Amino acid sequence: MTWDNTNPITVGREFQLFYLSLTDVTESFGLVSKDLNFSEDICAYILQKGFSVSQRMGWQQGTCWVKKLDKKELRNFPARRFTNSVSIYLRNSPSGFFPKPLALVYRGNPLDALTQTKEGYFLSHFVGNKRLYDLFENLSYTKRQAIMQRLGESLRRCAEIGVYPLDFAPRDIVLEPYNSKSKFGIPVIVDTEHVEFGEPNDAKLIKKQRQQFRADYEPFFSERKLDKLESLVFPA
Ligand SMILES: Nc1ncnc2c1ncn2[C@@H]1O[C@H](COP(=O)(O)OP(=O)(O)OP(=O)(O)O)[C@@H](O)[C@H]1O
Numbered sequence: 001m002t003w004d005n006t007n008p009i010t011v012g013r014e015f016q017l018f019y020l021s022l023t024d025v026t027e028s029f030g031l032v033s034k035d036l037n038f039s040e041d042i043c044a045y046i047l048q049k050g051f052s053v054s055q056r057m058g059w060q061q062g063t064c065w066v067k068k069l070d071k072k073e074l075r076n077f078p079a080r081r082f083t084n085s086v087s088i089y090l091r092n093s094p095s096g097f098f099p100k101p102l103a104l105v106y107r108g109n110p111l112d113a114l115t116q117t118k119e120g121y122f123l124s125h126f127v128g129n130k131r132l133y134d135l136f137e138n139l140s141y142t143k144r145q146a147i148m149q150r151l152g153e154s155l156r157r158c159a160e161i162g163v164y165p166l167d168f169a170p171r172d173i174v175l176e177p178y179n180s181k182s183k184f185g186i187p188v189i190v191d192t193e194h195v196e197f198g199e200p201n202d203a204k205l206i207k208k209q210r211q212q213f214r215a216d217y218e219p220f221f222s223e224r225k226l227d228k229l230e231s232l233v234f235p236a
């Protein structure tokens, strides 16, 4: 069988299933967003480049960010990072808080994926290079506070639709380049491996997010400022 995009199987309203088998090296399958101009060549390139990239690492490829899945992420099939992103996306979450999921690609065949014997890649919309982590140290407290306020707004909008991200440490946030709504760019939560779903405004899950917030932001603020920020991000 070769690249099957003449007659792709449509999955939901967004994704198409593909199967590719040219040689042993490029045998691959996965799901690709209808939005993505994905070709046999791009797929072969990702599989090839992926060999020299360590697990969990990623690279920019055109308008995409390609993330090589960690070995332990292969235990969930399809990878949680992908299913979480798709669930968020399908809930019509306010756009811009998370990168749009674009593809999940596995080297090998479905049996290889189920037995975690080959690699997997998650493709999402490339947000930019400005990680909150790299900027934080050099920003004034006022600016950091403004960014945290926006993050708080995003988390509250997510809670309203029952989405509770649990990875929002500074290294999991990329600031989308400047737009008219914000001087520093919108904080985009790029890590969707740990997200919980529940009822809107679930007190237990918000408590879990608060604890995560304290653990992740404690290195960047004095205790007094952290308390202040906590009530800004999670108002009672
Ligand atoms: N969609 C994206 N656009 C731009 N950069 C991204 C995107 N997704 C991830 N990144 C970059 O990759 C880095 C790691 O991504 P992610 O948090 O998803 O992986 P991770 O395995 O949880 O790694 P870590 O343990 O460092 O958090 C981010 O800090 C960011 O620099």
Ligand SMILES: [Mg+2]
Residues within 6 Å of the ligand: 167, 171, 172, 191
């Ligand atoms: Mg992360």
